[in-house]
Amino acid sequence: DTGVSQNPRHKITKRGQNVTFRCDPISEHNRLYWYRQTLGQGPEFLTYFQNEAQLEKSRLLSDRFSAERPKGSFSTLEIQRTEQGDSAMYLCASSPTLAGGKYNEQFFGPGTRLTVL
Amino acid sequence: AQSVTQPDIHITVSEGASLELRCNYSYGATPYLFWYVQSPGQGLQLLLKYFSGDTLVQGIKGFEAEFKRSQSSFNLRKPSVHWSDAAEYFCAVVYTNAGKSTFGDGTTLTVKP
Numbered sequence: 001d002t003g004v005s006q007n008p009r010h011k012i013t014k015r016g017q018n019v020t021f022r023c024d025p026i027s028e029h030n031r032l033y034w035y036r037q038t039l040g041q042g043p044e045f046l047t048y049f050q051n052e053a054q055l056e057k058s059r060l061l062s063d064r065f066s067a068e069r070p071k072g073s074f075s076t077l078e079i080q081r082t083e084q085g086d087s088a089m090y091l092c093a094s095s096p097t098l099a100g101g102k103y104n105e106q107f108f109g110p111g112t113r114l115t116v117l
Numbered sequence: 118a119q120s121v122t123q124p125d126i127h128i129t130v131s132e133g134a135s136l137e138l139r140c141n142y143s144y145g146a147t148p149y150l151f152w153y154v155q156s157p158g159q160g161l162q163l164l165l166k167y168f169s170g171d172t173l174v175q176g177i178k179g180f181e182a183e184f185k186r187s188q189s190s191f192n193l194r195k196p197s198v199h200w201s202d203a204a205e206y207f208c209a210v211v212y213t214n215a216g217k218s219t220f221g222d223g224t225t226l227t228v229k230p
Contacts, residue, residue, distance in 0.1 A: 004160075031216060042121075042207050042220030043161070056215060091160060095216055103149060103214040108161040 002026060004109035006092050012115045013082055020078045021112045025094030032075050033106060034067055036060065037089040049075060050097075082116045089113050119144045121208055123221035130198050131229045138193040138224050140208030148210035150191040151218070152182055155205045164206075167191065178202070203228045 005024045013019050025032050030051050035043035046065070047057045051072035061067075064082075069075040079086055090113075093106035120143045130136055142148060149168050153161040165176025172184040182193045191208060208221045 033216065033218075035218075040222070042209070042222045043218070045217045045219070048215065048217060056217060093161075103211060103216045105151070105163060105166055106216060106218065107163075108153075110160040113158070 004092055004094050004107055006090075006109040006112050008112060009110060010113050010115075012117065014117050015082060015084060017082055018078065018080045019082060019114060020076055021090055021092075021114075023075045023077070023092030023094075023109060025074070025092070026096075026107055029094035029096050029107070030072065031095040031097060031106075032069055033093040033095070034075070034077055035091040035093065037091055037111070038087075043091055046077075079114075082114075084116045087114055087116045119148075119210065119212060119219045121210055121219055121221035123206075123208055123224050125224045126222070127225045127227070129227040129229060132200050133197050136193075136195045136198045136202070136226070138206050138208075138226070140191045140193065140221060142189050142191070142208075142210045144210075144212065146212060147186060148212045150182075150184060151209040151211070152176065152180070152191070152193045153207045153209060154178075155207060155223075157204075161207065164193070198226075198228055200228045200230065202226060 007022045033048040034046040037043040049069040064080045067077045089111045091111045092109045095106045122141045151166045152164040164180045167174050167184045205223045205225050207223045209218045
């Protein structure tokens with residue numbers, strides 16, 4: 001399977017702990033996106049990378065959140081000092097870039113469901 | 118600010134009946150438009166997309182959608198619903214080549230036997 005993969009699929013943690021999620025995009029997709037989805041809502045944009053450069057961050061991404069894509073391949077999303085409000089599904093998507101920088105569709109992974117107790 | 122409205126939180130249809138899910142977007146420019154489906158606990162699967170050209174687009178699983186610029190709408194339709202179509206449906210827009218997507222809050226579809 002050459003789709004977007006995310007690990008772990010589920011994470012239960014206690015308030016105040018740090019967690020890290022990993023996303024492996026489709027090979028050769030140079031764009032990678034992170035979204036957060038809470039119950040009953042649509043996904044909300046968090047951040048995106050073009051290769052290893054983080055080009056945009058949402059206001060939702062507080063200073064407890066950090067994302068990296070060190071070699072332009074996989075990405076990690078870390079949440080420090082987790083709070084109960086961080087409980088959500090975290091979705092990763094990747095996208096190729098067409099010639100001339102044109103946008104192409106995003107392919108989503110299965111998500112990581114975080115529960116903060 | 119960019120926003121997407123899906124007016125129907127929950128829709129119930131009988132199997133074999135037709136379906137229309139509504140989507141409206143704000144903001145002046147014409148965005149890229151998408152419909153996704155999500156089964157419980159799963160990621161998003163793309164049903165169809167509109168970038169330009171013919172305003173009636175065909176997607177997977179027998180779905181189609183029509184872009185109406187005058188109404189800022191991109192409604193999803195299916196002529197005959199199957200029980201396996203029960204899921205949550207999201208409309209999304211992208212305004213720039215950066216690709217940041219703005220999603221509606223979704224419509225949950227229930228299919229009655």
